[in-house]
Amino acid sequence: MHFEILVEGQTENTALSSGILEQILGKYREPHTWKIHPHQGIGKLPDDLFAAPNPKDRTLLHNLPDRLRGYSKRLALGDHSVSAVLVLVDLDNRPDCIAFKQTLVDILKVCEPPPNALFRIAIEELEAWFLGDVAAIRAAYPDAKLDILENYQQDSICGTWEWLAEAVHPGGLQALQNKGKRSPTVLAQKRQWAARITPHMDINQNVSPSFNAFKTGLEKLLHE
Structure with a gap:
């Protein structure tokens, strides 16, 4: 097919x-x-x-x-x-x-x-799909904040990418939203999360x- x-x-x-x-x-x-x-x-x-x-x-x-x-x-x-x-x-x-x-x-x-x-x-x-596999996130980001990941309510309307940012981005969401020259754009960061997390995902455990x-x-x- x-x-x-x-x-x-x-x-x-x-x-x-x-x-x-x-x-x-x-x-x-x-x-x-x-x-x-x-x-x-x-x-x-x-x-x-x-x-x-x-x-x-x-x-x-x-x-x-x-x-x-x-x-x-x-x-x-x-x-x-x-x-x-x-x-x-x-x-x-x-x-x-x-x-x-x-x-x-x-x-x-x-x-x-x-x-x-x-x-x-x-x-x-x-990003809800990534948050559906905490093991994959921790494999990609060993320093991810487990308390934030565990408190996420799956597929909720809560500002999903922002929640993931708080869990895995150094300095959390505020640091990501910083408009300084060295701060990555949100879209670039989202692509990086996808590239790092999805290779570790188990589709049968999500x-x-x-x-x-x-x-x-x-x-x-x-x-x-």
């Missing part, structure tokens, strides 16, 4: 590429393949789902209807090289995960025929509900 994977940015790209996909799908080309398409943030859906996207807007949701229609057109022409499309986004501060997912699923109504698509949402943010929904959804596709 070949999977086309649409994500918000480089953090998700790094996390999926650093071991998560291989743990679920096996080594690349043995036998499955995938291509990850990172965007420049999540953005928002266009008012007109049939409209051509603004080429200057590289956010995921803005381009999602057009991308899904593109896969649909390939199917209509008899091109079955793409087995499934996986869309991964953060819930962020949206109040209703179920309603948000339904909004995404409804985009398939503008596709004829609709591609085989799986929509998954990290709650509240992708306690994040949204991670497990991602994992089981992908595994189900393999057996359809």
Whole structure:
């Protein structure tokens, strides 16, 4: 099977590429393949789902209807090289995960025929997946603050990346948010967390509900 994977940015790209996909799908080309398409943030859906996207807007949701229609057109022409499309986004501060997912699923109504698509949402943010595997965090960051990690309520709306920063970043969140020249940007730090933590993750021990929904959804596709 070949999977086309649409994500918000480089953090998700790094996390999926650093071991998560291989743990679920096996080594690349043995036998499955995938291509990850990172965007420049999540953005928002266009008012007109049939409209051509603004080429200057590289956010995921803005381009999602057009991308899904593109896969649909390939199917209509008899091109079955793409087995499934996986869309991964953060819930962020949206109040209703179920309603948000339904909004995404409804985009398939503008596709004829609709591609085989799986929509998954990290709650509240992708860092919840890292916090779902404390052993992986401690392997990547031996000096991580265990009390903070243990007090995290899994997949809660609490400022997830900030919580992880307090646990693993030297000086905590305040030091990370420092705008001095030597302070890394938040996005760069998020990519570093993904690169360091995900190689240690055990997909069968993760306690994040949204991670497990991602994992089981992908595994189900393999057996359809």
